[in-house]
Amino acid sequence: MCALLEVKNVSRHFSKRIIRFSDKKKESFAAVKEVSFSLDSGETLGLVGESGSGKTTVANLILRLLEPDQGQIFFNGEDITRLHGYKQLYPIRRSIQAVFQNSGTSLDPHMTLGEIITEPLRNYHLPTKRQAEESLELVGLPPEWTKRKPHQLSGGQRQRVSIARAMILKPSLLILDEATSNLDVITASQIIALMQRLHEEINTAILFISHDISAVDKLCTKKAVMQNGGIVETLCKLDLDEAKHPYTKRLIESKMSVSL
Numbered sequence: 001m002c003a004l005l006e007v008k009n010v011s012r013h014f015s016k017r018i019i020r021f022s023d024k025k026k027e028s029f030a031a032v033k034e035v036s037f038s039l040d041s042g043e044t045l046g047l048v049g050e051s052g053s054g055k056t057t058v059a060n061l062i063l064r065l066l067e068p069d070q071g072q073i074f075f076n077g078e079d080i081t082r083l084h085g086y087k088q089l090y091p092i093r094r095s096i097q098a099v100f101q102n103s104g105t106s107l108d109p110h111m112t113l114g115e116i117i118t119e120p121l122r123n124y125h126l127p128t129k130r131q132a133e134e135s136l137e138l139v140g141l142p143p144e145w146t147k148r149k150p151h152q153l154s155g156g157q158r159q160r161v162s163i164a165r166a167m168i169l170k171p172s173l174l175i176l177d178e179a180t181s182n183l184d185v186i187t188a189s190q191i192i193a194l195m196q197r198l199h200e201e202i203n204t205a206i207l208f209i210s211h212d213i214s215a216v217d218k219l220c221t222k223k224a225v226m227q228n229g230g231i232v233e234t235l236c237k238l239d240l241d242e243a244k245h246p247y248t249k250r251l252i253e254s255k256m257s258v259s260l
Ligand SMILES: Nc1ncnc2c1ncn2[C@@H]1O[C@H](COP(=O)(O)OP(=O)(O)O)[C@@H](O)[C@H]1O
Pocket: 014, 015, 031, 049, 050, 051, 052, 053, 054, 055, 056, 057, 058
């Protein structure tokens, strides 16, 4: 059986403008270089690494928001890098959902929570009856809040709404990109606990991207470490005994010194 997601030797360059002695020159650099990993159905993979290491670019490549310069991405055995445009990507977008760091703050202020959560169902012409209430309950919010607007919610509650919206289509893959990074420590750990519960109940595969390695350790069984656009190491536990790469060791040590 094939993996749910297989990222094969994917690279993506961006151009950077160098201004030197008023001489403007364009150079490119690899934000993601030759990245490969796979994720099985229901599996949880953490992607860790410092800011700028290429994590969000990997997410955007999988979500087909960016084109790779090289490599292929297979979803359920289909090479999705060959799909282009709204029509071809429509079925894939139903199965791969994402929650970003700013998802909670970018909810449409004019829409009610009920409308926000059920919008993906309407996009796929699916019934919406009782769905908003059930989804609110699923993410630990009162079901009677369907008529509320986003400004009436706290940051953590808004992020729960984003998760409810992302989960309403029961995607086989959920990408969480720094989804807890804007939240205070207690709210962030509540969201991690919610994700653990949803993962157990619904068995969605999760790609959890974060610079917070303790959050990744809690939620994910497998961890891939990114540095300068490449994956330097994949391991089961982010601890000093298991880590082989010096960069992974440095990451773990820096986490330890912060939590002391
Ligand atoms: N659209 C873009 N244009 C140019 N450079 C970009 C773009 N997106 C990301 N980058 C650069 O690519 C590198 C990796 O960025 P990113 O994937 O956002 O890293 P991370 O999510 O790990 O912080 C960074 O140097 C960033 O500045």
